[in-house]
Amino acid sequence: MKNTLLDIVNISKVYRMGEITVEALQNISLKIYEKEIIVILGPSGSGKSTLLNIIGGMDKPTSGQVYFYDQDLTKLNDQGLTRYRRKEIGFVFQFYNLIADLTALENVELAADLVENPLSSIEALKKVGLDQRKTHFPSQMSGGEQQRVAIARAIVKKPRLLLCDEPTGALDLETGKKVLSLLRKINEELQTTIVIVTHNSAISFMAHRIVRMGSGKIIEIKENQNPVLPERIEW
């Protein structure tokens, strides 16, 4: 029996852009279980980023509920959502978004300072294999290295849910694979639930479950009985 970490119940999201209304999400329901890697696949405009925003507590649905265990995220105010992100969520972005004025280690420390019982920052850097480059600034590192620092920064808080938005989108194939292996390793070692949003279907081979989206709707949810090691994925 799998434990549900996040239960998304019939949510919709409508954006009003001037005189046009855009239905970014339409009646979406999805359960995310503990310890799984789930890949949300879809072309741009399919609503996957909107869904990730809502899961990550950065946006609220127009209707429907999102339960994190028993807590309904749609009932939380700004402060409550910030607390939720602080404690439960780790983010990895396509363009890394490291703080340019901080070194690798300091970027990790910045996140560690937010929670009560974080990993040691240097441990987190070790996990991503960058402890030797702790005093480097983002401008002194390659894209792959920056993304690994971003992952260290995300996991140092020991979040229960790691959200990755096109984590390999700005990287070449080899570097991208290294980043995905690192995510898998984290899932195994720290038992962190990982949600990866991407338009790259190859990545879905490493997932336990695959969610396919299109035009604001879930098209299919597929169990992957035999996840492939990221090193073997090609695209």
Added chain:
Amino acid sequence: MKILFIKLIRTIWKTKGQFLAMVSIVTIGISIYIAITTGFYNLRHSRDIFYQENNFADYYFQVIKAPEKITNKIEALPEVQKVSGRIQQDVPVIKNDKKRGTARLTSYNLPIDKAVNRIQLLNGRFFDENPLSGDIEVMIDPQHLSANNLSMFDKITIIADEKQVPLTIVGTATGPEFTYLIKDAATLVPDPQKFGVIMIPTIQAQKILKMDGQINQIIVKFKPGIDQEKAAQKIEKILEPYGNLASFPREQQLSHAALQGELDGLLTTSRFLPVLFLLVAAAAQFVLIRRMVQNQQTEIGILKALGYSGRSLIIHFTGYALLVSVVGIIAGIILGLIFASAISDLYAQFFNLPAAIGGINVKTIIYSIILSLSTGIIAGISATLSIVKINPAESMRLKPPVVRSHSLLEKWPWLWQKIDTSWRMGLRTVNRNRIRSTITFAGVVISVALLVISMFMNDSIDYMLDQHFNQEVNYDFMVRFSNPVKNSELGILYDIKGVNKVEPLLEIPVKIRYKDKRENALIIGLIPTSGMQFPVQKNGHKLSIPEEGILLNEQTAKKLNVTVGDVITVEPLINKTKSKTRELKIMGINHQLMGGNSFVSLKQANQLLNEANTANGAMLKADRGKFSLIEKELSNITGISSISSRQSERDNFMSMLDSLIYFIGIMLTFAIILGFAIIYNSSILSFNERRREFASLQAMGFFKRDISNLLLKETVLEAAPGIILGLPAGYIMAHSYVKSVSTDLYSMPVVISPLTYFLAALGGIIFVLIGHYWGIRRLKDLNPHEVLKNID
């Protein structure tokens, strides 16, 4: 090009807060420039016309008595253009309320047209030299008339030659030497109720002062371009047999010196303040436009790819600075002209200048336009030169993170390790944006220094008042006698009810010589144990009065180039027949904020006059509740020529300070606007360029207040040193300001109280916080999902 202009207008609309902040700095700079420079030109123009129309004298010669015809001999000198001989003497006035005042009786011959220091009739008519009624007709200055509620054909009574003489007022008039009417250098502000000028026919003055055919003052206008000092020496030689008491050039004439001091102050302020504001405005524009160019690299690349030249884009971005200047100029001119007319009105009240003082100075306006446009253009072009180097193809690619480097502090890891991560971010940001941080820092220094300067005058004046009215003098009344009296006769003053203590005083105008230098001075003889007047040193410590020798005034000592231990020659200028020139040793140097008196013991003073136990004045200590009664009683004693009350002198001084409040208020407002604008600009820039970074922090779980604190730390790193350094900078600026406006007659101490420093620092903290939070107020709209959007 039209499209680029539309883009410029949209950019301004988007950054309207920053645009207005910079416009306000330019506006303030320009308005100060226009107001003060217009005030300066108007005042100087009005003065010059007045001086010229009325043959303002170049040199003054005071004698005991000389025949009227002596003027012919002086006029014959080749250097001399015009000479007038007249009687000028201070006489007691018995006012309507029976209290005493002093009038400067000044005589004129009709027709007045050719006289040096001619007077202009303001109201009523000129006096008749020998009216049929047998009255003595006079004109008085308008201030004295209105302060004492007098009207035409009223009588005023003076005491001359120990007799009461009624005079009939037939008009009011003023002259170039009466623009700022004060009795002596020790009185800083006019007291029209107690002091005025009476203009009288010479023949009548001679009659009532028993000086038939005689004059006691010769005023001279020289031909242009001659050596005035040499000419003055020739005249002194001619006057030698008549007791040449004193001679001084126009620069030492009291009302001229006051007017000149004001003009000098205006000129200094007009050169120094606007330049500060325009420099800050230029620096702020430089930073903003440079940042805009950096942020719009992609757009610039696209425009270049489309075929726009680098030059047209430089013009486009410089246009921003130019529009700041243009709007600033328009607002500055309007505000400046409003201020200018207020200043001119104030001067018209302050100085008795009949020529219209208002008016617009076109030259000033043109200068202000050139000044502001050129700073705007320079700021704009220097910030946009990098546009030329932008490569269209490169600029459209994704940019790598901006290169960061370790700051200086990181060379000491033991220190760096102790610094909190958020402070490290701040330190690195400051290190990275060195130019911007330096400009913000400098802007804060200037604003805080201006806050100090706005308030220091109040402190200095408070200090002067306290020093003079509480430390240097302790009497309640000082009376002067028409003729010297024996000390024993002072008993009559004790008989007045409420008088507790009386001390004698002997004032002697003297000429002091040392080697080839000479100076006129006033020596005051006091009993060495005096509890009424205390000569003090520069540090405020009291000096004891030596039995023998002299405590020489600092200003006099400076002019004679003497110091303690030197022996000077002192020649009394009163009782010439009996008094003796003596050599006195300088026992100390005394410092006086108001006036320039030197001190000797009463015994020493008597020796100078070859007398014993005489006094020509007395100081009284009395019961507080009986001041008014005592003043009335004193006024009834005929031998008393003048009465001054410490209380009313102080009150009069205070009443003149009311207008200072407006000045302080305006300066404070300007300083705070400047500081606010600088901090606001820097905060909004900092926030805007790192929105994405902050959004990612927010996604990570930072509260908005955490991000706000982060930004605050950066601002604090730039502003706190600025506030701290602004305090001594204010002190230095106050010093240089005072130095530039000080004259022989007027100097102001630079005193800044701890409270002023505290308030300036507090003001600094307030404008920093307001500017900061106003600058980052968009933080509340920041959304964490902004970070997920693609980088443009």
